[in-house]
Amino acid sequence: MTQIHKMLWRVAAKHPTSCYSGPVHCPFCRHEESRVIDSRTAEDGTSTRRRRQCQECGKRFTTVETAALSVIKRSGATEPFSRDKVAAGVRRACQGRPVSDDQLALLAHQVEERIRATGAAEVDSQEVGLAILGPLRELDEVAYLRFASVYRSFGSLEDFEAEIAALRAFPHPPSNPKTPDSGVQES
Ligand SMILES: [Zn+2]
DSSP states (O other): OOHHHHHHHHHHHHOTTOOOOSOOOOTTTOOSOEEEEEEEEOTTSSEEEEEEEETTTOOEEEEEEEOOOEEEOTTSOEEEOOHHHHHHHHHHHTTTSSOOHHHHHHHHHHHHHHHHHTTOSEEEHHHHHHHHHHHHHHHOHHHHHHHHHHHTTOOSHHHHHHHHHHHHHOSSOOSOTTOOOOOOOOO
C-alpha cells in the first residue's frame, strides 16, 4: 500500500457511515467507473469496504458502504437516521450535567450500532428512544431520568419514584437490554 492509499483507508475508517449511492467517482480524477479489486465485510456485518481501481487513471481507493437506515417519525414521515439528531436530543437532557460533546457523539454512535445490529432497515422513533436509554443511563443517571421522563411520558412523582427505585435496584444495567431473539430453536 502506498502512502495515499493508507491515508484513504484511514479516511474511510474514520467515516464508517459514509454512504455512496449511485456511481462512485474516483477521488483523483472524478471518473465514474471503477473496478472492485477487494471486498470485505466489517466484523459487525453492518458495512462493506471495497478496494477499487479507477478505470481511467488506474489509481486505487477505498469505499465503505452501509445500508440506509430510516427512522419513521410519529407523523408517519420517514427520514434518514441521524447521529446528530440523537446527540441533539440527548444534549437537551444533559444541560448542566458533566457530559462532553465527545461523550454525546460516542453515545450517538452506540445507538446507531444498536439499531443496526437488529438488522432493521427502518425503525420508528420510539425504538430510537429506547436504544438511547441504555447508553445514556451508563453516561449520566440524572440526564437519563430527564430523558426517560419525556420519552416515557412520566405523569406523576410516582413514575419518577418507580424509575429511581429501578435505578437503585439495578445499578449496572445490561449493556444491551434489547437483544432480539436469535430465532434459533431446537427442532
Ligand atoms: Zn481516476
